Amino acid sequence: MKAFGRGEFLGKTLESYLGNILDIFTYRDDTIFLLKPSQNGFSVDVDSFIRYIMEHDKKDHYAALGGSTPLFYKTVLSLKEKIKPVELGEKAIVHTGGGGWDGRKGNINIGTMIERWRFVEDVSKFLGIPEENFTDTYSFTENSFTMTGHYSKEYRDYIFHVPKWAKVIIRDFKTLKPLKRSGDRGLIQVLNAYGTEGFAGASILVDDIGEIVDYNRCPICNTEGMTIKIIGRVKGTEAKGCGATLGGDN
Template sequence: MNEAIFQHPYAMNRAAKQAFLMDELTRLTDFHKCHCEPYDHILRTVPFESEITQVEHLPYLPVQLFKMMDLRSVPKDEVIKTLTSSGTTSQQVSKIYINRETSELQSKALVSIVRDFIGKQRLPMIIIDTKNVIKDRKAFSARGAGIVGFSNFGRNHFYLLDDNMEIDWDGLYAFLEKYKDERIFLFGFTFMIWQYFLKVCLDKNIQLPLDNSILIHGGGWKKLSDESVSNEIFKQSLFEQFHIPLVHNYYGMVEQVGSIFMECEHGHFHTPNFADVMIRDFETLKPVMNEKRGIVQVISILPKSYPGHSLLTEDVGTVHGEDNCPCGRMGRHFTIEGRIPKAEIRGCSDTHAFDQQNGVNM
């Protein structure tokens, strides 16, 4: 695969990107048909487009299928780790089987995306979570996979929460004193940051010297929307309490780890060279024009070990343009509104909320 797509992740214009994706995704579709029997059966059964001349014609799977069946395109002995989505009341989780090639591509993709936003230097890092979530390195939850992936961009990692989900105040103040003259990188899942860090500090009126820091977060918006907390309120609260100048949300899912969509300073999620989104009509599932709401379809060339390269999500979104965001990044830029009504909750950090409600110890 051409390394240039990772070196400059937002450089391809529409014509170049569509040609590149069409070639890679067609090849992936053929590979998974030959090596994943359930996938081949689905494509033979479901009436997708008979003539594939554009990316939008390629077949796609609803993400729910990964909760219902094992979809794997490599032998079991080539699987080096299994990722799982969060649980629900039905205890159904997606199982995503990762081989070494897919893992390496996911790492390259994540590095290229995150460095575009925070630079190449590894920064002192605060992880707004508990270390328990990454205990089993061979079977990660989406939350654990996110922490491990983003940990690569930090150094001298400090886990903010103890086993009881309470802030380690002594450790935090010592960390902030030690790195008071350096830029600090904070990472966590949106609900965890809100529930166990920001709300605690708001209630106690604790302000922290984080004016030279950058925070990246994602997942868990269902819980916040229930509390009427929007992305804007979330950012403003962080700024008022901690003076954090740079806060970047990201959109992603365990079914396509690595192909995350980062939010730029203008509030748009961005598609890198190796991934894309399109919006489909709620009823016809036909692609819709820009600025029209619909169901989000995510596309990625990274999944080599399972047929997750073209997925129909349960999320509602809108594409606002392509190659014309004021931030200067090429590719489609879009926003996410939330879940399709009555869709099953599947947020990365909703795992913890579910576990609390059902008395499960993490």
């Protein structure tokens, strides 16, 4: 991952942010990586994935699956023609990474979007993992914190929790005035007072659309704090890609 996408910019060598951040993670010995190095960059090791889910089928083991949403989703869809559905159980979770579903995260191919509810329902049925065990992360390159969300059958969407150390304001599209009622939709502004000496990201207004679920607590898990849904981008704004792919060619 470090070598992939390496390039030169202003006389300096750049490497993938994602490749370097892997150094801070600790993986179990039985972690299986679906991507394997190949002559053309990477190839998908589907056989290892099949062996993994078959090994844990109907055993109610703790298991965590995630990573690239398009890669993971396409792999699961392809398995429907090869094996029968499995039952990984209530101790298994599925987590999709940061970024928005309108960008690389939610595109199978160019112009082919992945609907969040369909992703959850398809993967849940085939792998036998409860829909409420699906979690997601909302973040963007300019932001200095992430928001974790859990899937809700009632909303057919992910509900994101705003951290206690940060603040989110949903602003009216035309007036930019703050909105406060559940169901109000507008532009997302994030505020975070930490790390401002080295990063000019204390207050950022983006072209993503958010919806207020509740200002005080999550209606699903009852956790205190503001909860929101991510609706998508403002019409006419392009998907800018992902900061994790930063390299010499970007």
